[in-house]
Amino acid sequence: MYRTIPRYDPTYRLADIFAALHLCLTGNPAGRLAECLRRLLVTKHVFLFSGARVALYVLLRACRRPGRVLVPAFNCLAVPEAVRYAGYTPVFVDVGHLSVNMTAETVRKAISSHPAVIVITHQFGIPCEVVNILDLGRQHQALVVEDAAAALGARFQGRPAGSFGEATIISFHVTKVIAGGRGGALLTNNDELAHNIDSFLEKAAVPSERCWGSVLRAAAWRIATNSRLYPAIQFGYSTLRGEQMFEVVPPRLEMPPGFLATCSDFSAALILRQLDRLPGNLARRRRLGQLYTERLTGHPCLTLPAIPEGCVPSWIQFPIIVADKQGLYKHMQRHRVDLSWTFRYSCADSFGLNGFPNARRAAETVLGLPTYPSLSDEQAEHICCAIGSYRPDLNVQDGENG
Numbered sequence: 362m363y364r365t366i367p368r369y370d371p372t373y374r375l376a377d378i379f380a381a382l383h384l385c386l387t388g389n390p391a392g393r394l395a396e397c398l399r400r401l402l403v404t405k406h407v408f409l410f411s412g413a414r415v416a417l418y419v420l421l422r423a424c425r426r427p428g429r430v431l432v433p434a435f436n437c438l439a440v441p442e443a444v445r446y447a448g449y450t451p452v453f454v455d456v457g458h459l460s461v462n463m464t465a466e467t468v469r470k471a472i473s474s475h476p477a478v479i480v481i482t483h484q485f486g487i488p489c490e491v492v493n494i495l496d497l498g499r500q501h502q503a504l505v506v507e508d509a510a511a512a513l514g515a516r517f518q519g520r521p522a523g524s525f526g527e528a529t530i531i532s533f534h535v536t537k538v539i540a541g542g543r544g545g546a547l548l549t550n551n552d553e554l555a556h557n558i559d560s561f562l563e564k565a566a567v568p569s570e571r572c573w574g575s576v577l578r579a580a581a582w583r584i585a586t587n588s589r590l591y592p593a594i595q596f597g598y599s600t601l602r603g604e605q606m607f608e609v610v611p612p613r614l615e616m617p618p619g620f621l622a623t624c625s626d627f628s629a630a631l632i633l634r635q636l637d638r639l640p641g642n643l644a645r646r647r648r649l650g651q652l653y654t655e656r657l658t659g660h661p662c663l664t665l666p667a668i669p670e671g672c673v674p675s676w677i678q679f680p681i682i683v684a685d686k687q688g689l690y691k692h693m694q695r696h697r698v699d700l701s702w703t704f705r706y707s708c709a710d711s712f713g714l715n716g717f718p719n720a721r722r723a724a725e726t727v728l729g730l731p732t733y734p735s736l737s738d739e740q741a742e743h744i745c746c747a748i749g750s751y752r753p754d755l756n757v758q759d760g761e762n763g
């Protein structure tokens with residue numbers, strides 16, 4: 362009855378791709394997007410790049426305080442890599458117990474290393490304890506910036522995530538709140554920092570990402586996730602990549618060619634097309650988040666991560682913690698649901714560092730349920746029912762029979 366439910370579905374439609382192409386030809390979408398983001402997020406300065414990792418790299422170069430940078434260990438490996446490319450040393454912060462985020466407690470442990478910069482991260486769009494971490498940063502004279510790559514529209518104690526730090530990065534990767542194929546923004550109200558960013562961009566003569574590359578990537582994602590092709594493509598992709606659900610992935614230590622680029626006009630146009638729909642997009646994600654919370658609280662085989670008081674997440678996915686990650690993943694595959702593996706590594710392991718047990722456990726136990734706006738209530742119910750029928754002991758029998 363159900364076709365496979367993909368783990369991701371980009372927020373743009375085919376019509377948006379055509380409209381974005383048209384917008385590219387008729388005038389300056391990147392300039393217009395920067396202006397719209399300035400107004401929407403009430404920020405003085407906005408710079409657009411080909412990804413949030415690039416925005417972080419430029420931010421750190423412009424900070425001109427070489428030293429240590431605190432980042433969470435349960436994180437996208439691209440983040441500590443960008444820290445390295447910028448000439449800084451990543452220092453990892455464990456995530457909290459049964460949490461996907463750093464906490465004031467885990468930051469306190471890591472801060473004795475006297476970091477130059479703290480990157481407050483809102484993983485999967487779930488705000489972390491911003492205010493307490495900000496206080497710690499102030500006490501230690503560290504520059505506090507926010508990784509709100511996944512948290513566009515999220516709120517903490519009534520204020521937008523991304524409005525707390527000296528600067529903020531946001532991602533428009535295809536898996537994020539607004540999918541632009543690829544793209545990232547760097548926001549700040551700090552004039553001096555903005556001036557430094559301007560001079561860096563001028564000196565480095567940063568090129569724009571090629572338009573056609575981003576058109577093809579956006580179209581490929583649209584086709585791969587929104588058709589009967591998905592199971593075959595997903596199978597082919599996972600076979601070719603040969604990735605394990607938990608593994609130690611070595612970091613890339615040299616900046617790859619073409620890394621440093623501004624947002625393509627096409628991606629900017631595709632994002633611009635979707636800004637008006639942001640309130641509906643977020644409302645839909647929150648509705649799904651609420652549905653999952655209601656249906657899955659108290660399930661004997663899984664735990665929902667701790668979320669601090671006063672958080673309104675933007676849910677780019679809905680994380681759940683399960684002892685046998687592989688077992689539940691396979692169970693869901695049999696029910697035609699492809700869950701996200703979230704991170705299959707701890708970045709601390711990647712850099713050969715011990716002592717981050719919660720991050721390793723998160724990598725071994727956290728799966729992500731889909732929350733993209735095109736997911737219907739009926740599909741979400743199907744996902745909850747399928748999870749409801751999961752019993753690890755029965756699963757062993759499944760394996761024996763099949």
Ligand SMILES: *Cc1c(COP(=O)(O)O)cnc(C)c1O
Pocket residue numbers: 411412413414415437439440482483484485508509510511531532533534544545
């Ligand atoms: C996705 C993500 C990034 C990387 O964003 P790109 O635009 O792909 O570079 C960084 N940090 C977090 C928390 C993310 O979710």
